[in-house]
Amino acid sequence: MEPVTADAPAAAVAPRPDGRRTRWAEHRRARREELVTAALRAITTHGAGLGMDELAAAAGTSKTVLYRHFADKEDLYLAVARRVNRLIVRELRSAVERAGSPREALAGIVTTYLGLVEADPEVYRFVVSHPFGATARDPERDPVQRLTRALADETARTLTAHLRAAGAADSSADALAHGLVALIRSAADRWISTPGRIGAAEMSAALTDLAWGGLDAVLGATTTPTRPQTEEVP
Structure with a gap:
């Protein structure tokens, strides 16, 4: 081992974290x-x-205080929408x-989504309406697009796992899931804006019947209750 001399460079010392910062x-x-x-409380x-x-x-x-913590109106909108999206995906x-x-x-997805919409329709309208002039300049930042993708991904993941367990073909699950999400979202938007609308439970049952009728016919999937080995959600 070589001796350490006075001319040897000092070992680099990692800077201490700034506790105040x-x-x-x-x-x-x-x-x-x-x-x-x-x-969210104010919107509700x-x-x-x-x-x-x-x-x-x-x-x-x-x-003034809002603008200290949010860069602009769109930044506040995106923060609210991200909170809502996380809640919806977690509940789904x-x-x-x-x-x-x-x-x-499928019934769980439809019932949960419509139930959350009915529970706070004003917050739902706020998120899907892009208020404050917020635009989808960057699709990756657009919370409505992100929510639609999250719903579709969750639907595809779930249906694929169940269909594999039931022995049915699953090659079209992703495309069909996106189609189902478009159906669910369009129906939810129209339903929540209808005066004297039926309740979420009744609407969920009808929408599930409509969606499942088409899905069952296309995939030939069985309704036998078979619990699949679900994939781990990242």
């Missing part, structure tokens, strides 16, 4: 989440048509995990 970043993150929660109470001034007042703060996954057959999986 870390605490400030965490504070800002927590404050953003609080403001998103306040915005006062409707999807709130402007920034009305939304800030209903949330008990000022527009929970529903389909309980399904014992392809039809039950």
Whole structure:
């Protein structure tokens, strides 16, 4: 071993984390989440048509404070939409995990989606209407497109697992899942905007019958309750 001399370079020392900067970043993150929660409450109470001034007042703060934590109107909209999307996807996954057959999986997706729409229709309208002039300039950032893809991916994953367990062909599952999601979303949008609409349970049953009739005819899938070995959700 070579001796260490006085001329040997000193070992590199990793910089110590700035505790104040870390605490400030965490504070800002927590404050953003609080403001998103306040915005959701305001939308639920006062409707999807709130402007920034009305939304800030209903949330008990000022527009200036909102702009300290959100770059612009679209940034706030995207933060609200991401929160809603996470809730919907989490509830969908929970529903389909309980399904014992392809039809039950489809019914779980339809029932959960319509139930969440009915539970807070103003928040749903806020997300799907792109308020504040928010646009889909970047499809990867558009929360409505992301939600549609998440719904379709979850539907395809679930149907594929169930259809494999039932011994049916699954090569068309992804394309059919996207078609089903388009059907479900269009029906939900129209239903939630209809005066004197029927309840979510009745609508879910009718929409499930409609969707399953076509899916069963195309895939020839069995409705025998067979619990599949579901793929792990990333």
